[in-house]
Amino acid sequence: RFDTNMDCHLSAVEFKEVYRYLLLVKLNEEEPTPFCRDMFVGERQGQPDDHYNVEGVIGSGNFGVVSKVTCKETHNVRVMKTINKEKAMRSGLPPRLVMEEINRLKTLDHPAVLRLFEYFVDAQAIHLVCDHLQGGELMAAVQDAHVRGKPLAEDWVRQLFHQVCGGVAYIHGKGVMHRDLKL
Structure with a gap:
């Protein structure tokens, strides 16, 4: 060279x-x-509807819903997790803790870790715009293989395990614990 x-x-x-x-x-x-990822991730002004078209709800949880969205400007497909502040507070999760979690997510930058692109805060909710992961829940893939009576391919499991371990090691190195593994 x-x-x-x-x-x-x-x-x-x-x-x-x-x-x-x-x-x-x-x-x-x-x-x-x-330079680090959190310098480029931040709170966006306005309402999510100003910037994203909601394609439909793809999941729900204790605090709100997860919707598939498309950016009006770039046409990139993303996922928006909407956390209802009132429901979160009733469950013992104050908005302050949600914002602390957002600040941790902003710093993460690894191929096996969900990326937060931006977020919106209004009087009723906090909206997180993240990667759209199409593979689904890991447990669902394991259960599906069991129901079909076909074991998961060893090479697929090896690659998945390698990615999961890499992602978990990365976030643990940043002082973050995993809670939700996705494909």
């Missing part, structure tokens, strides 16, 4: 390039780049 004339020797100029490159690598190890 640095031996530009391919003579198996480094000239003074080539050596300076190698030296510069190695210094940059070491600097990045000691002081990682100041």
Whole structure:
């Protein structure tokens, strides 16, 4: 890469390039780049309907619903989790804790971890816009294989296990515990 004339020797100029490159690598190890994911994720003003078309509800839980949405500007498909503040408070989850969770999610950046793109806060709810994961629940895949009487393919399980372990190790390294594994 640095031996530009391919003579198996480094000239003074080539050596300076190698030296510069190695210094940059070491600097990045000691002081990682100041840019991180949470700098690009934030609260968006307005209402979710101003920016997203709701395609339909794909799930519900104790605190609200999860909807499939499409961004009006980019046409990217996302998922919006709407947390009803009143229901959350009645269940012992104050909005302050939800906001702490959002602040943790904003910092996560790993291929095996759900990404938070933005969020909206209004008087009634907190709306989280995240990746759309089409694979479904892991337990549903295991149960489906059992019902069909066909075991899951070993290679598929190995790849899945590798991804899950990588994601869990990453979030544990960030001081976050997993609660919901998806495919």
